[in-house]
Structure formats: C-alpha cells, structure tokens
Amino acid sequence: MSDEDVMEQLQAGVVQAFDIIVHRYKDRLHNFLYRYTHNHEDCEDLVQETFLRVYRSRHSYERIAKLSTWMYTIALNLAKSMYKKKQRMSLISIHADERDPDDREFEITDSKMLQDDQLHLKFSMDELQKALMELNDDFREAIVLRDIQQLTYEEIAEITGTAMGTVKSRINRGRQQLQDLIGDYVNSETF
Known part of the structure; x- marks a missing residue:
C-alpha cells in the first residue's frame, strides 16, 4: 500500500494506519531533523510534534501532494520555528565555569521594589x-x-x-x- 493510501485509511478512521505512517517515517524524519538541528533532544521533540501535527491535520491533507512532502514540510516549519525561538532565548549560567579563567559569575539584579x-x-x-x-x-x-x-x-x-x-x-x-x-x-x- 502506498503512503497516500495509508493516509486515506487514517482519514477514514482506521487508527492503525497512523502506526504504519509512524513506523515508515520515524527514522527518516529523525535523520532529516537531526541534520537541521544537530541536537538529538530537539530532534526527538520535533519528530513527536511532527507526528502530532500530522494526526491532528490528517483531514487537511489532500492526495495531490505526496505524503512525504507534506510531512517534511510540517517538520521543517516546526524546526524553523524552534530555531527562531531559540535565537530569541539565551541560556546564561549564573555560575562561573571553573574551567574558564576569564568566566565570571553572573549577578542577577531584581528591579522590583520590595x-x-x-x-x-x-x-x-x-x-x-x-x-x-x-x-x-x-x-x-x-x-x-x-x-x-x-x-x-x-x-x-x-x-x-x-x-x-x-x-x-x-x-x-x-x-x-x-x-x-x-x-x-x-x-x-x-x-
């Protein structure tokens, strides 16, 4: 059965069809997303989120596109969103790195008045x-x-x-x- 046929079964309510899609694509999506993120944890999160979105959006899929293209588009958009979010967030350790002699402990100031x-x-x-x-x-x-x-x-x-x-x-x-x-x-x- 083709990927598109499996997706049609999922759209028709056959829940096992989702398991088939996950089995077929989990490794491929993982490899694809790892090349984008270079982080295994982020990659795992993105694979799970991609499958979640595929399941939730299963009725919006139309057979005019290949299922793989549709899924990779979802995965890439999620990865780009995560990357943008991470750029806005900066992780700062408040403790000095003992291995780096130039590193200083970060002081946190509270601007709220007690x-x-x-x-x-x-x-x-x-x-x-x-x-x-x-x-x-x-x-x-x-x-x-x-x-x-x-x-x-x-x-x-x-x-x-x-x-x-x-x-x-x-x-x-x-x-x-x-x-x-x-x-x-x-x-x-x-x-």
Whole structure:
C-alpha cells in the first residue's frame, strides 16, 4: 500500500494506519531533523510534534501532494520555528565555569521594589519634603527648579531673574543644607 493510501485509511478512521505512517517515517524524519538541528533532544521533540501535527491535520491533507512532502514540510516549519525561538532565548549560567579563567559569575539584579523598600522610599520622600520646607524660599526655589524640574542653570537664572553665579550658589548651599537636615535620617536607616 502506498503512503497516500495509508493516509486515506487514517482519514477514514482506521487508527492503525497512523502506526504504519509512524513506523515508515520515524527514522527518516529523525535523520532529516537531526541534520537541521544537530541536537538529538530537539530532534526527538520535533519528530513527536511532527507526528502530532500530522494526526491532528490528517483531514487537511489532500492526495495531490505526496505524503512525504507534506510531512517534511510540517517538520521543517516546526524546526524553523524552534530555531527562531531559540535565537530569541539565551541560556546564561549564573555560575562561573571553573574551567574558564576569564568566566565570571553572573549577578542577577531584581528591579522590583520590595514593600519595605517602597515604604522606606515613601518615608524618605516625606523627610525630603519636610527638609525642603525648612530651607529659605530662595534655596528651595533653586533646588526644586534644578533637581526636581531638571532645568538648566540658564533657565533658572532667567526664571528667577538672578545672576548665574547666584543661582549656582543657591543650589550648592541649598543642597548642603538638605544634606545636613536629612543626613541624620539617611544615616539612621543604614545598617
């Protein structure tokens, strides 16, 4: 019986026909996919996935194409998809390779803020706000415009109508006063 005849039997509901297709093609698909992947595990996964797709799509097969061509097309498309997925994924060991003297251990940083850190940040911001309110108006204005609004010295000078040297002086003196006011708070929070 030809491959196409066996496939017609599978389409008609003869489940044993699938076993015949698997028996005929498992080695051929394995050899084909191994040449593409050069990895036995990936190859095995792809062979199984190919047969799964063949079974699920058995009713979409039309006899105008050879069964082998249809199956190899499925297998190749699966291999290409896997290859693209693997290109997007990168495997990184977090441990240094002891055989490689230039290899370093990979450090993982967690960018999520813990609740304790969020609470600490809120308290820090509250302390900063209190300290800002203790500065005289000229220093607070200069600090807010420069450090919070991110304006240039020139823009601050123009907005406040003061000389550039005065702006720089107010910012430096204001920062120093803030450091003096919140330094105790920051230092008491460190371990």
